[in-house]
Amino acid sequence: MNRxxxxxxxLLCGCCLVTGPAAAFPPLPEALPEIPGWxxxxxxxxxxxxxxxxxxxxxADLFVSYGVVDMHMGYYSATGGPEVRAEVYxxxxxxxxxxxxxxxxxxxxxxxxxxxxAVIDEGMLNILCGSYYVKLSTNTPGKSTAxxxxxxxxxxxxxxxxxxxxxxxxxxxxxxGRVPNSEKYVADSYLGYGFLRxxxxxxxxxxxxxxxxxxxxxxAGQASRTLDAYKKVTEPVSGIAGSGHLRVRDEHNGLVDxxxxxxxxxxxxxxxxxxxxxxLLRELQxxxxxxxx
Amino acid sequence: MNAVDRRSFLKTSALGAAGALLTxxxxxxxxxxxxxxxxxxxxxxKTGLQLPVVSMGVMRADNPGLVRAALAAGMVHLDTAHGYQxxxxxxxxxxxxxxxxxxxxxxxxxVQSEGGGGTAAVQQWLAKVDMSLRRLQMDHVDILYLHSxxxxxxxxxxxxxxxxxxxxxxxxxxxxxxxxHKNEPEVIDAAIESGVYEVVLTAVNFKQDHYPEVxxxxxxxxxxxxxxxxxxxxxxxxxxxAKKRPxxxxxxxxxxxxxxxxxxxxxxxxxxxxxxxxxxxxEDLTMSEEEKASLVSGRLEGGLYCQxxxxxxxxxxxxxxxxxxxxxYMYTYGYRDLALAQSVxxxxxxxxxxxxxxxxxxxxxxxxxxxxxxxxxxxxISAIPAEFLS
Numbered sequence: 109m110n111r112x113x114x115x116x117x118x119l120l121c122g123c124c125l126v127t128g129p130a131a132a133f134p135p136l137p138e139a140l141p142e143i144p145g146w147x148x149x150x151x152x153x154x155x156x157x158x159x160x161x162x163x164x165x166x167x168a169d170l171f172v173s174y175g176v177v178d179m180h181m182g183y184y185s186a187t188g189g190p191e192v193r194a195e196v197y198x199x200x201x202x203x204x205x206x207x208x209x210x211x212x213x214x215x216x217x218x219x220x221x222x223x224x225x226a227v228i229d230e231g232m233l234n235i236l237c238g239s240y241y242v243k244l245s246t247n248t249p250g251k252s253t254a255x256x257x258x259x260x261x262x263x264x265x266x267x268x269x270x271x272x273x274x275x276x277x278x279x280x281x282x283x284x285g286r287v288p289n290s291e292k293y294v295a296d297s298y299l300g301y302g303f304l305r306x307x308x309x310x311x312x313x314x315x316x317x318x319x320x321x322x323x324x325x326x327x328a329g330q331a332s333r334t335l336d337a338y339k340k341v342t343e344p345v346s347g348i349a350g351s352g353h354l355r356v357r358d359e360h361n362g363l364v365d366x367x368x369x370x371x372x373x374x375x376x377x378x379x380x381x382x383x384x385x386x387x388l389l390r391e392l393q394x395x396x397x398x399x400x401x
Numbered sequence: 402m403n404a405v406d407r408r409s410f411l412k413t414s415a416l417g418a419a420g421a422l423l424t425x426x427x428x429x430x431x432x433x434x435x436x437x438x439x440x441x442x443x444x445x446x447k448t449g450l451q452l453p454v455v456s457m458g459v460m461r462a463d464n465p466g467l468v469r470a471a472l473a474a475g476m477v478h479l480d481t482a483h484g485y486q487x488x489x490x491x492x493x494x495x496x497x498x499x500x501x502x503x504x505x506x507x508x509x510x511x512v513q514s515e516g517g518g519g520t521a522a523v524q525q526w527l528a529k530v531d532m533s534l535r536r537l538q539m540d541h542v543d544i545l546y547l548h549s550x551x552x553x554x555x556x557x558x559x560x561x562x563x564x565x566x567x568x569x570x571x572x573x574x575x576x577x578x579x580x581x582h583k584n585e586p587e588v589i590d591a592a593i594e595s596g597v598y599e600v601v602l603t604a605v606n607f608k609q610d611h612y613p614e615v616x617x618x619x620x621x622x623x624x625x626x627x628x629x630x631x632x633x634x635x636x637x638x639x640x641x642x643a644k645k646r647p648x649x650x651x652x653x654x655x656x657x658x659x660x661x662x663x664x665x666x667x668x669x670x671x672x673x674x675x676x677x678x679x680x681x682x683x684e685d686l687t688m689s690e691e692e693k694a695s696l697v698s699g700r701l702e703g704g705l706y707c708q709x710x711x712x713x714x715x716x717x718x719x720x721x722x723x724x725x726x727x728x729x730y731m732y733t734y735g736y737r738d739l740a741l742a743q744s745v746x747x748x749x750x751x752x753x754x755x756x757x758x759x760x761x762x763x764x765x766x767x768x769x770x771x772x773x774x775x776x777x778x779x780x781x782i783s784a785i786p787a788e789f790l791s
Binding site for chain 2 (some may be wrong): 159166212301331360361
């Protein structure tokens with residue numbers, strides 16, 4: 109009876125079934141939890157993708173490009189403590205949640221063990237929590253706020269009850285020499301090309317050093333078409349026939365080494381002809397092969 | 402644009418890198434050639450700045466190569482903000498622009514007030530300006546906006562007017578302005594009234610219901626010597642949430658620029674193809690019949706999304722919270738999130754179809770939605786047990 113009723117209900121509403129479940133979200137207006145010792149100063153406000161600009165202005169465009177569904181915003185205060193602004197962004201997948209988190213953190217930030225991962229800096233704490241991106245900030249001057257921010261952050265993370273797992277593609281990127289907090293997910297237009305989408309990247313050696321990137325496609329044909337599109341806007345430098353290895357000269361991004369392995373297209377850029385470059389290329393190939401085996 | 406077109410654009414635009422403003426720029430020096438194409442430029446009010454009609458909104462770009470290509474294409478006016486990417490947007494720009502002569506580009510940034518008044522508010526705002534300058538590795542910006550002003554009172558807040566004066570007098574900014582994307586006509590008139598603002602960055606696009614009011618306010622501002630920069634020109638880039646119906650971006654840009662009072666626009670650019678497309682508008686503002694038609698037809702189709710204008714509310718004899726119910730409709734059909742839609746209905750405390758008993762509907766939607774039909778449709782969600790939707 110339950111299944112039938114549910115189907116009928118869905119038909120009544122005329123909804124298309126989505127591919128993959130949307131992340132559950134606490135009902136309004138309880139997305140921001142009660143926290144012992146803290147008061148929610150004002151009624152939390154909910155913004156969706158079409159109204160997010162009212163809260164964060166032009167920065168909303170980036171969030172929309174990373175699949176933001178909605179954002180709950182409120183303010184916490186405690187006697188003698190700072191006023192803390194809490195923004196809870198729900199994104200449409202753990203990848204896009206990680207993507208926006210990665211766009212806003214910096215390798216200079218300090219990692220803290222909250223949620224899936226988090227970074228803290230003066231007056232701010234940014235947390236990735238499954239598909240959610242939580243931003244806590246305070247402008248209250250003269251106070252050391254790290255403890256307060258982490259207290260609130262931990263409470264929100266507990267309330268959201270998400271699985272603390274990073275996107276699996278990050279595990280395919282080389283490990284040795286990776287700059288902490290440098291991993292990114294770029295939703296579209298990686299390197300400035302609209303066809304390079306859903307790209308995982310990380311830096312190696314130094315924050316502005318070698319960059320490794322990786323795109324997982326649906327199938328090998330799609331990966332090959334992406335490579336063909338990139339080849340059209342670059343000039344070939346060298347390649348080993350049948351090896352899946354190609355070096356191109358990109359007039360805007362320099363020399364780029366590409367690896368096509370099945371449905372995976374990866375590459376290394378930013379440090380051509382250095383020992384680190386060669387090491388990364390080898391390790392990337394090994395890890396891709398292990399992943400698709 | 403295909404790859405060959407794009408590539409030839411990039412090469413041609415590199416040749417045409419040196420605009421009038423780019424005297425002695427890196428691009429011009431590197432190329433050492435005469436520009437082949439004439440970029441359309443307009444004067445930004447009393448600032449006297451001559452800017453190309455299409456500039457670069459940098460807010461979503463994290464690729465230094467894209468900024469360099471924009472400069473090479475003559476898009477010498479770059480727009481960023483203190484808050485974009487937690488400051489990393491300004492940092493990226495600073496790294497790129499340190500290789501260029503300072504006079505070869507025009508940089509604009511925006512800093513939002515934290516509210517409050519008095520000396521503390523002034524100092525807090527200026528501290529954020531200083532942080533932006535450090536990130537940009539510059540001692541001044543060309544245009545400094547008070548960010549996201551939504552009302553006359555915010556535009557005329559004494560502390561912020563004082564902060565803007567200090568920013569200009571101390572050399573942190575050559576010119577000061579405000580940005581607005583809500584109640585634009587009211588805010589623009591306040592900018593005129595203040596006598597302080599030299600530039601207004603305003604939302605303006607073909608989809609605005611109040612476009613005539615925005616257009617008229619822009620005219621008044623220009624008469625008062627204020628320079629106008631247009632933003633949100635693409636109106637979100639799509640006509641629908643599912644992003645199946647893209648806005649014709651060239652047409653949208655040209656529409657805004659038909660008003661010669663708009664000096665320049667700052668569309669966000671994230672790819673070389675977008676850059677090439679937008680740059681082509683810098684050479685020709687003529688709108689084809691096809692471009693005009695694309696904007697009209699797209700706008701008439703309306704879509705799923707209630708704008709929350711409350712035009713409908715007075716017409717409902719039951720005083721229903723129609724915008725909230727339209728939000729639930731959007732959650733249901735746009736986001737396919739039935740639980741969220743139901744939670745909206747529960748919060749509103751509306752059981753069943755609240756329109757039952759009405760023989761006709763007086764709630765008229767400014768976007769042309771059939772309000773009664775949508776309420777009847779989506780209200781059925783309140784009858785579904787919550788456990789089936791979780």
